[in-house]
Amino acid sequence: MQIVILGAGQAATSMAARLRARGHDGPITVVGAEPVAPYQRPPLSKAYLLGQMGLDRLLLRGADWWAEQRIDLRLSERALSIDRAARTVTTDRGQIPYDALALTLGATPRRLPAAMGGNLPGTHTIRNLEDVQAMAPDLQPGRKLIVIGGGYIGLEGAAVARKMGLDVTLLESAPRILGRVAAAETADLIRDLHLAHGVRIREGVRIRRVTGTDHATGIELADGQHLPADLILTGIGVTPDTGIAEAAGLIVENGIVTDQFGTTSDPAIWAAGDCASFPGPVAHLRLESVGNAIDMAETVADNILGARKPYQAKPWFWSDQFDAKLQIAGLSTGYDHVVTRAAEGAHAGSVWYYNGDSLIAVDALNDARAYMIGKRLIEAGKSPDPALIPATPDLKALL
Incomplete structure (x- = not known):
């Protein structure tokens, strides 16, 4: 089976690595428009811009890894169109046939x-x-x-x-x-x-x-x-990169629409990462995060190889600003009230989001313990009484 991945970022790298780890021995081609190998994006606006991290540390995998894994990494190559009937991708350098095509195209800043x-x-x-x-x-x-x-x-x-x-x-x-x-x-x-x-x-x-x-x-x-x-x-947000998918006739609604397995409206085409809209607990979601890019890409890789494993997102995010770290667990969409908890130190504390009696998300600024406990509670489906959040000396007791 010949697998082609369009887009050369975090999701593409995670997917390619997972395909090899799960035993796929056939051809894998990764096509990226940028001239550099896949790299981390979050440090770009922080450590890299400040001169604290060089390009060598940004790269997700070294050049040797791509060769060792026999992955055809094609840089500075732009995908132009998809022929779903012929199962080929046309790029500015020619045509690439596929048996399975994965779209990890990311998003474009507004x-x-x-x-x-x-x-x-x-x-x-x-x-x-x-x-x-x-x-x-x-x-x-x-x-x-x-x-x-x-x-x-x-x-x-x-x-x-x-x-x-x-x-x-x-x-x-x-x-x-x-x-x-x-x-x-x-x-x-x-x-x-x-x-x-x-x-x-x-x-x-x-x-x-x-x-x-x-x-x-x-x-x-x-x-x-x-x-x-x-x-x-x-910094007014991003738009999922869906142009080539729309032109190919795939269903697109705030991202390339997939089912619970990551399959698009064409069973030979898959999507993952920032460009993908997948089923959530209430409606379709599109998550812009490193965690989602990795987890969804790995699940899609498994499903390309026949696993039929539903993707269940466990959202988490972070934001570094000055010397502070904001860590976020869960999705706050749909909350109807919050509870706050103070923490030691300047510019520190946590905000706990509830929908009715259900804990759905936690924002923790300079409070790693609140983040870790909140994340474990959300993933376990546990919702403490909101009154206990600020009153409990040791949050671990809430578990």
């Missing part, structure tokens, strides 16, 4: 529209190595950076830039930061952290356009106010 100046030089996004290498020379101490977007991408970018000595202002159009992904209590912890490090945060502001002609010079707000800047970082 930009401001070109009409708003979103394509001006000096406006940046952070998603891949090329983005970071383009932005790094502009990150000079004393320069003014405006970050658009108060989600995790924007906040992480603001933290790194501030650590590098830039003057940082973060703009969020919603009433508060982290409005779509976290409770107000978590947002309060993160806001206080950033303010303590000198980041200016303006919430509930609307952007009219990026100013400048040949290079970004600032942001004009909807009220006419102009905020000068030397560079702009846009």
